[in-house]
Amino acid sequence: MAGLMSGGRKIAQEEGGVFVLYLSVFFLLLAFFILLTSLSTFENRKFDAVVQAVQDAFGVTLTQGPAAQAALARADERLGAVGRRLVAVMPDAVIDQGGKGGTLAATMPTSSLFATTAAEGGGTIVTILPGREGVWHQMVEAVRPDEETGLEIDLEFLVGDGGNPGASLPVFQAGAMARTLAAAGVPLRAMTVGVEKGRADTVRFLFRARLPRAGLPAVPVTPAAETRP
Structure with missing residues (x-):
């Protein structure tokens, strides 16, 4: 022992x-x-x-360095101009530029953007309401690459499906907006258009800043649930 x-x-x-x-x-x-x-x-x-x-x-938040902070400040200036123009043309638009720098979310009813008429022989014709050309040009200016900082801003447009994933009207509305933004000069690489699960009478513009020269991905905002092209 x-x-x-x-x-x-x-x-x-x-x-x-x-x-x-x-x-x-x-x-x-x-x-x-x-x-x-x-x-x-x-x-x-x-x-x-x-x-x-x-x-x-x-999934954590860390303090960003001076280069990113300066670039995101420039992004906030651009997006602030977009928000002001949206509210001036569409007073019922709700603008959220809080949270992380370099982001903006604009929510509004579909009636602020679209007109819907019945086509001969059936079907639906969706058009963009006139008098909003200044808004599209402001968005073009916002997503233009910044040569000084390398800043780029991506634009996403989402239409609510009203809880009906098979609804065709949101798809027509998304297509009409895609054509309008492209015709105004928004680069296809900076634009995403789709349908999301949500209220049928609501649309959203989402903007995200990114710094490609620094290798930074887009600054995230709250992601849309179950989006589809």
Whole structure:
């Protein structure tokens, strides 16, 4: 029995030594990385790219570097102009430019944008109401790439399906808006048009800023549920 107890103490001593060795290596590595950090200089654009990648991967919010902050401030200026123009032409539009920088959401009833008439022989004709050309031109200006910062803004337009995924009217409305924005000069690569699960009489414009030169993906806003092209 004494031999077994002695052996047990020996094993415990060996395990304790391994643990102490592990802690020693850990603290040495920690000190090494602290030293590296203290001697390093950060490049803002690369730092911003890493920050955004971490946010997207883990769903956390980190402080953005000066380059991203300056670019998003310019995006907010552009999107603020879009919001003001939308409200001036369509007073029932609800503008939300809060939350993360470089985003804007505009919600409005379909009656603010579309006119619907019956076609001869059946069917429906959807047209965009006149007098909104200034709004489309403001959107074109907003999504134009910024040569100074590399800033780009993506535009998404969504029509509610009224809880009926097979409804054809929202598809016609989305198609009419896509043609209108393209004709006004919004680049196809910066535009997404679709139908989402939601109220039948509601449409949304969503804007997201991104920094392609820094390798940053689009700044996310609340995603639409079950969108379809």
